[in-house]
Amino acid sequence: MQGHPVTAPETFPLPPFPSDFRWGVATSSYQIEGAAAQDGRAPSIWDTFSKTPGKVVNGDTGDVACDHYNRLESDLDMIQSLGVDSYRFSIAWSRVQPLGYGAWNEKGLDFYERLVDGLLKRGIAPFATLYHWDLPQGLQDLQQGWEARDTAYRFADYAQRMGKLLGDRVASIATHNEPWCTATLGYDQGVFAPGKKDVPAMLRVSHHLLLSHGLALQAMRAVGVKAPLGIVLNQSPTTAATDSPADQARAQREYDRFVRWYMDPIFNKAYPQGPELAQPDNIQDGDFDIIAQPLDFLGINYYTRIWASTSTPPVPAPNKDGVSDMGWENYAQGLSDLLQGIHRDYTLPPIYITENGFAEADKVVDGRVNDPGRQAYMQTHLKALLEAMDAGVDVRGFFYWSLMDNFEWACGYDKRFGLVHVDYATQQRTLKDSALRYRAFIARQRKR
Numbered sequence: 001m002q003g004h005p006v007t008a009p010e011t012f013p014l015p016p017f018p019s020d021f022r023w024g025v026a027t028s029s030y031q032i033e034g035a036a037a038q039d040g041r042a043p044s045i046w047d048t049f050s051k052t053p054g055k056v057v058n059g060d061t062g063d064v065a066c067d068h069y070n071r072l073e074s075d076l077d078m079i080q081s082l083g084v085d086s087y088r089f090s091i092a093w094s095r096v097q098p099l100g101y102g103a104w105n106e107k108g109l110d111f112y113e114r115l116v117d118g119l120l121k122r123g124i125a126p127f128a129t130l131y132h133w134d135l136p137q138g139l140q141d142l143q144q145g146w147e148a149r150d151t152a153y154r155f156a157d158y159a160q161r162m163g164k165l166l167g168d169r170v171a172s173i174a175t176h177n178e179p180w181c182t183a184t185l186g187y188d189q190g191v192f193a194p195g196k197k198d199v200p201a202m203l204r205v206s207h208h209l210l211l212s213h214g215l216a217l218q219a220m221r222a223v224g225v226k227a228p229l230g231i232v233l234n235q236s237p238t239t240a241a242t243d244s245p246a247d248q249a250r251a252q253r254e255y256d257r258f259v260r261w262y263m264d265p266i267f268n269k270a271y272p273q274g275p276e277l278a279q280p281d282n283i284q285d286g287d288f289d290i291i292a293q294p295l296d297f298l299g300i301n302y303y304t305r306i307w308a309s310t311s312t313p314p315v316p317a318p319n320k321d322g323v324s325d326m327g328w329e330n331y332a333q334g335l336s337d338l339l340q341g342i343h344r345d346y347t348l349p350p351i352y353i354t355e356n357g358f359a360e361a362d363k364v365v366d367g368r369v370n371d372p373g374r375q376a377y378m379q380t381h382l383k384a385l386l387e388a389m390d391a392g393v394d395v396r397g398f399f400y401w402s403l404m405d406n407f408e409w410a411c412g413y414d415k416r417f418g419l420v421h422v423d424y425a426t427q428q429r430t431l432k433d434s435a436l437r438y439r440a441f442i443a444r445q446r447k448r
């Protein structure tokens, strides 16, 4: 590992967070593990999708990724070297239960035990996510994956098994990561696995995802899982480009589809209603009672706001604070606005910011990676987070996305979100300046 500082880096000039606030970094299984065919892991829908020509930039796949599966111990040392007290990861379902039903894979289960125990040994709290988009291909082949109601029951079985295995050692278990992405990007826009463009299917999938979340919480609680249980949702406030009624209505509709579509069933037992909000055709009696299980925590992933313009061509977003390498506007105020909005609209459990991060085209120069954009993004977003907390939002922790550069889905290895740079040819890891800065900041917070 390279990139240790010659001089002590500056911290972020921010007021103190609460002394028990958790500081972490986040990853997900398919994006970092590699070892796609090792030790009994079977393909997931992302293996299939990434190998379909034209779906991922440069034809990249997660076959090797950061080879984290084979570098577990040194990667755990690297996480520890960042000075974080928490680490969010996801479990690859097809590593622990290759087909998504039937037999379990001991070597896969053992990997996540070693991961959790290795974190605990280093004084780092493990935050597990059960589903970060890598559905076993076996379930896709058997019954069209999330289009089948039965997949929600398979997910609950898997959750129960993982809850029994790890529930006394992890700091929390989230069912899904960003179900909006699974449904909308996977079944409407077709840019994520399984790559369909079918709106009724997307609506049915969104309902099965929520149902599976509720069933999983019930299944884990039925066997006495001790870890706090919740879900991770990606959320953004929406801004109408102008005062025109059309732009205002568009902004509201985007918010309904993006934020309220997943929040309302969980907290209010209904989907948002409206002329442009088609409802799923697969809701059964009692489903909302299953979905609306009490949450011990809510994870929020925030990257940017949604800009709503109905003009042709659209009125551009001002982007005054710059855009990331993804083309996403750097809009920190949106984090505060979002949190204050949901705090006003719902009765919420404690919140964790489970992802927030910035893509920059980083390069290693003389063993160092200078990433000013990422540092500016972090500083402004942490400041916005404090603003929301001062306004009364109960936020307990922050996880930067991501620990290291990794397989950024349809963008392949082209986009770099890490605090740690990865040279994919050598698997050399180099701490970026942002990592040193985050470490100095966390150390300073602890000393206060």
Ligand code: FCB
Residues within 6 Å of the ligand: 028, 031, 177, 178, 181, 234, 301, 355, 401, 408, 409, 417
């Ligand atoms: C989120 C995903 C995460 C990563 C970031 C950039 O939507 O949860 O895996 O790709 O975006």
